[in-house]
Amino acid sequence: MSIEIRNIKKEFGSFTALNNVNLDVPSGELVALLGPSGCGKTTLLRIIAGLESPDTGSIHFHGQEATDRDVRERQVGFVFQHYALFRHMTVFENVAFGLRVRPKKTRPTEAEIHRRVHQLLELVQLDWLADRYPPQLSGGQRQRIALARALAVEPKVLLLDEPFGALDAKVRKDLRRWLRRLHDELHITSVFVTHDQEEALEVADRIVVMNQGKIEQIGTPQDVYDNPASPFVYKFLGNVNQFHSRVNEGQAHIGDISLTLNAHHSTQNSNALAYVRPHDIDVYTEQNGQPALQAIVSYIHAAGPLVRLELQPINETDTIEAEITRERFRELALNQGSHVYLKPRNVQVFLESAITQS
């Protein structure tokens, strides 16, 4: 079932949680709402669920108006960050809850409930825990039970609020891959909230980047990572270096370097900010006759698949971060204090006038 969100606005006192948000979630997609805390992503999720109502705007499920529909009638499955399991019920009863509270007419028989619950527990691979109580389970197990419970009512939409936020790094990684596989099996329209960009990039079909109650960018993970629509998205999705530059008739100037841009052809001599990812910076020990930024290696982090260099540019104050392969690192034979030449490969430029406007 698709979700259409139109002009949603929500204020808490003087704080604007959502400012005119529009979003379409196509049927069967797994969408991530990504943003820093306080950006309104959880509020948006709760409005979709019906746990919160918007001040203005509307929500449509599959083209049908659902703004005033009660949470009980929305047929959404909601998974909470802190699981919200019923601790006085066994795992089995937790999952069966949604079936047992149905009105008599539509309530399945006891045998049918039994079959359905065990089927769901098998789906989350925890059938053997049916008789345990939630406090006896680990965090990862609890969250999978919470998911099984949400799926028991056969929701049309699955909503997950920071589902892996309370888990430790290893479990988190396993569980998000597992969630991706589960989604590929069930194809239920899902929206999940996260502040972890890595999680969003790995799991989601589509990422919605939010900031201060507004949507900054919507796109596939590759899209938002490779072509960030704003400096905010650039900074939020992974590490990035920021350079002050000037743009003149389609050319960006960073120090001595000139780059040809695909846009800004008619711009005359404006201040701009240029963004380069650490892995898009080439490091040389000799200048080779081409213009480059000169810098001193101030720190080397050699642990991990890539070698991370902290570089102090000679004419600037902000440090630059660069990532090079281990091979390249050996080739260059760098030490702390080495003098190097830097050439950015992939630069994106935002005019300062455009940034202050948004």
Added chain:
Amino acid sequence: MAKNKQKNVLPGFNLSLGYTLLYLSLIVLIPLSAAFFKTTELTFAEFWHTVTTPRVIASYKLTFGASLFAAVINAIFGLLTAWVLTRYTFPGKKLVDALVDLPFALPTAVAGIALTAVYATNGWLGSLLEPHGIKVAFTPLGVVVALTFIGLPFVVRTVQPVLEDLEAETEEAAASLGANRWQTFSRVILPALWPALLTGFALAFARAVGEYGSVIFIAGNMPMVSEITPLIIITKLEQYDYAGATAVAVVMLVISFLLLFAINGLQWWSSRRNSASR
């Protein structure tokens, strides 16, 4: 105990247990066993006669019946009060919160006089109830009113912290799973509150059984109708019938103990079922 001796940050099991037993003995056990001891001055036939005269039997019924009734009322309205105090904010909430404890602080005689003044046929409330044929002061109903008054804080104060700890998220989870309001309350909230509610109920009940000061003013103390057991004991004491007084006291003690024991058992059972080794 010795088998699985655990390392503890704060040691001193033997010492603390020793003090606990000594303290309980001095404060509770020795005075109570004195009552049993005093009773042995009577032969069993005398004892049996003293504690089964119709007037005394009627007083047991009133004391335990009214206490149970008052505790039930307090359980229901105490829960409601605790709910309002934890879930909502409203002007004067702090004042209401403080008001709950007032029955603790008030001398019971003051409470009794105040209640009698209000519920007497010419009092503020009594005069309103009189035309409808409801008499409160000087009837068993008056006893229930007094016992409800003094037992109110127990349920509120035991349920309140548990209610505050309850995650609102579990209620939202229940709603998103399609549970209506009553189902959410009865299947999600109430089971979590049961142990605290039972504790509050037991405390309110125990307090009501032992209550004397506030009741004697409003009850009217008519034998067979509105005379409570503690009053019978006092009456016997005033007639220098010490053995008789302790005999009745012993019966009261045994019944109270059995009832509290039963409530504790229920509580243990429900909390075990509730959280199965949390």
